[in-house]
Amino acid sequence: MFEFARWLGSTKLSIAIQSTLWLTPLLQAIHIVMIGIVFVSVLMIVLRIHGRVRADEPFDQVWRRFAPWLWSALVVMALTGAVLIVSEPMREAKALSFWLKMLLIAAAILSVVGLRRATAGVAGPAVPAHTRHAAKLVLLVWILIIFLGRAIAYDAEVWGHLSLGRYA
Amino acid sequence: MSAPALIQGIYDSGVAQWMRDSLKAMPFIESLHVLAIATVFGTILIVDLRLLGLAGMRRPFSVLSREMLPKTWTAFVAAVITGALMFAPNAITYYGNTAFRLKMLALVLAGLNMAVFHLLTARSLNWGDNAHPPAPGRVAAVLSIALWLAIIFLGRWIGFTKGYDFSVPEDVQFDFAQ
Numbered sequence: 518m519f520e521f522a523r524w525l526g527s528t529k530l531s532i533a534i535q536s537t538l539w540l541t542p543l544l545q546a547i548h549i550v551m552i553g554i555v556f557v558s559v560l561m562i563v564l565r566i567h568g569r570v571r572a573d574e575p576f577d578q579v580w581r582r583f584a585p586w587l588w589s590a591l592v593v594m595a596l597t598g599a600v601l602i603v604s605e606p607m608r609e610a611k612a613l614s615f616w617l618k619m620l621l622i623a624a625a626i627l628s629v630v631g632l633r634r635a636t637a638g639v640a641g642p643a644v645p646a647h648t649r650h651a652a653k654l655v656l657l658v659w660i661l662i663i664f665l666g667r668a669i670a671y672d673a674e675v676w677g678h679l680s681l682g683r684y685a
Numbered sequence: 686m687s688a689p690a691l692i693q694g695i696y697d698s699g700v701a702q703w704m705r706d707s708l709k710a711m712p713f714i715e716s717l718h719v720l721a722i723a724t725v726f727g728t729i730l731i732v733d734l735r736l737l738g739l740a741g742m743r744r745p746f747s748v749l750s751r752e753m754l755p756k757t758w759t760a761f762v763a764a765v766i767t768g769a770l771m772f773a774p775n776a777i778t779y780y781g782n783t784a785f786r787l788k789m790l791a792l793v794l795a796g797l798n799m800a801v802f803h804l805l806t807a808r809s810l811n812w813g814d815n816a817h818p819p820a821p822g823r824v825a826a827v828l829s830i831a832l833w834l835a836i837i838f839l840g841r842w843i844g845f846t847k848g849y850d851f852s853v854p855e856d857v858q859f860d861f862a863q
Contacts, residue, residue, distance in 0.1 A: 538845070541845065542838065542841045542842045542844070542845045543838065545841045546834075546837050546838040546840075546841045546842075549719060549722070549723065549837050549841065550726060550834065550837055552719065552723045553722070553723035553724070553725075553726035553727040553730070553837075554726075554727055554730065556720070556723045556724065556727060557723070557724060557726075557727025557728055557730070557731065558727070560724070560727070560756075561731075570752050571744075571752070574743070574744075578743070582740070582741065660720060663716055663719055663720050663723065664712075664713070664716040664720075666716075666719070667712055667715050667716040667719055668712050668716065670712070671709075671711065671712035674708040674709055674711075674712060675709060675712050
């Protein structure tokens with residue numbers, strides 16, 4: 518893995534991105550904007566499950582309002598994230614936070630699909646208790662993803678000897 | 686108290702010292718800052734898109750706005766607190782940093798835009814609640830989106846200004862850092 522990261526970091530594409538000074542902050546800014554859209558879309562869906570917003574609207578309508586934004590922003594987030602990985606592959610490869618983040622993203626996407634299944638056809642404000650608890654958990658997973666994303670830059674400080682840096 | 690003395694006072698404060706000494710505080714505070722600004726931006730975008738007539742048209746503007754504003758404000762307060770905790774340990778450098786100053790300017794403009802809209806435009810307009818939003822509302826929405834995008838970009842840009850990113854050698858001259 519570190520071999521691959523080292524090779525990727527030495528490619529012309531990676532060096533071109535690294536040496537364009539304004540590109541990384543711009544990509545990170547777009548990445549954060551997309552986090553805003555994804556996180557608040559999930560937040561609105563979770564709050565609707567708890568009857569805290571749009572309780573007067575059928576759940577399917579709330580889903581139709583936010584799901585296209587959630588999925589589109591997720592795609593842009595993945596694209597900007599991919600370019601950021603190409604620009605500094607070693608930084609990610611040796612960060613435990615990065616690998617945990619990738620695992621949690623997979624779990625988070627599946628859990629949103631799960632929430633959708635659990636709430637299909639729900640029209641009134643009431644959603645079963647186990648779905649409400651699951652919704653809280655889904656929100657927590659997205660918050661952890663944001664933490665892990667920022668922690669990539671501080672992997673050694675956050676994880677101490679668990680950080681993968683010493684294997685590189 | 687003069688501005689430089691105030692900045693020096695913030696830099697010398699116990700909280701600033703604690704932030705400088707603690708290895709783990711900064712990543713956690715920064716994560717909370719990202720979470721807060723993501724929530725501020727996302728909730729404001731919902732309101733702005735409604736003002737532009739692009740999304741959420743089934744809900745009356747007043748209902749939607751009332752629903753979102755408390756969330757925006759809560760997240761904004763969290764962003765200010767975490768932002769202050771990030772500012773204090775490097776107060777002197779931040780104070781002289783152009784990207785930081787531009788970000789503060791953009792924040793003030795975003796606040797003014799919001800105040801003008803809520804205190805003047807929204808009150809004086811007689812828009813049947815489901816009607817297509819009138820021009821002043823659309824202008825406020827475009828300004829709001831543009832300013833918040835600028836705030837997020839400038840916030841990230843600060844980290845790439847000389848002396849902040851440890852991977853950037855101190856002797857590199859950036860033309861935008863001036």
